[in-house]
Amino acid sequence: MGQWRGKYLDTGPPRGPGHYSQDGRWWWDDHQQQWFRLTDQEDVLEIEAEDVGGISLAASLLTTLSSQYGNGYFRLVARAHSNDPRWPTYAMAGATFPATRPSPEDVGAQGAWLETQRERFQELHDQLLAEGWRPAGHGAHWWSAIYRRPAIDWDTTPDAYERMQRRHDAGAGDGGDQVRRHRRDRAGDRRGAGRARAGGHAAPARAGRGGRRLRRGRGG
Secondary structure, eight states, X not given: OTTOOOEEOSOOOOOOSEEEOTTSSEEEETTTTEEEEEEEEEEEEEEEEEETTSOOHHHHHHHOOTTOOOEEEEEEEEEEEOSOTTOSEEEEEEEEEEEEXXXXXXXXXXXXXXXXXXXXXXXXXXXXXHTTOEEEEEOSSTTOEEEEEXXXXXXXXXXXXXXXXXXXXXXXXXXXXXXXXXXXXXXXXXXXXXXXXXXHHHHHHHHHHHHHHHHHHHHO
């Protein structure tokens, strides 16, 4: 498998491998070396099997008679649907693999080719994960996995992520100052309360000494 990469069949978003930010709101694109803001829209993708001979899998199933089983080459195609009008649909094709007609669905008839077919699926799956797709379900066939991924705001400026981080760090600094001020205020309150308690105990002592002086004066 190695460095295998699927081939895009038509124009799609210029999105390559990368990774999400920790908060899941940004996408780092390795090819463009930039952080992109994510939108609240999602692209949806499902993997299909296609006869490489130019016959769709559905047509192959319809035209192949029960007595005309043969061998052919197929490929897995990841077809995506997007809300972006620039690329409402786009697709990526995996490497070809041999299979027994009419369909790779007949697992028992594939023999040793079954391992190759599963390898081709894993290759495509790994590339989809690298490009931000997340598994979201499964269709009718063993290959028909469904994926979703957040759409990218392609108008994101190159410094948008760094500016957001600076604002976040500044906000965290203000929060730290507030915590420190709060601690100082509480310490001051405790010191004030301590002085008040000390004053409250001292007052009776002064009154007591005055009382003794008063009694001595009366006795005289």
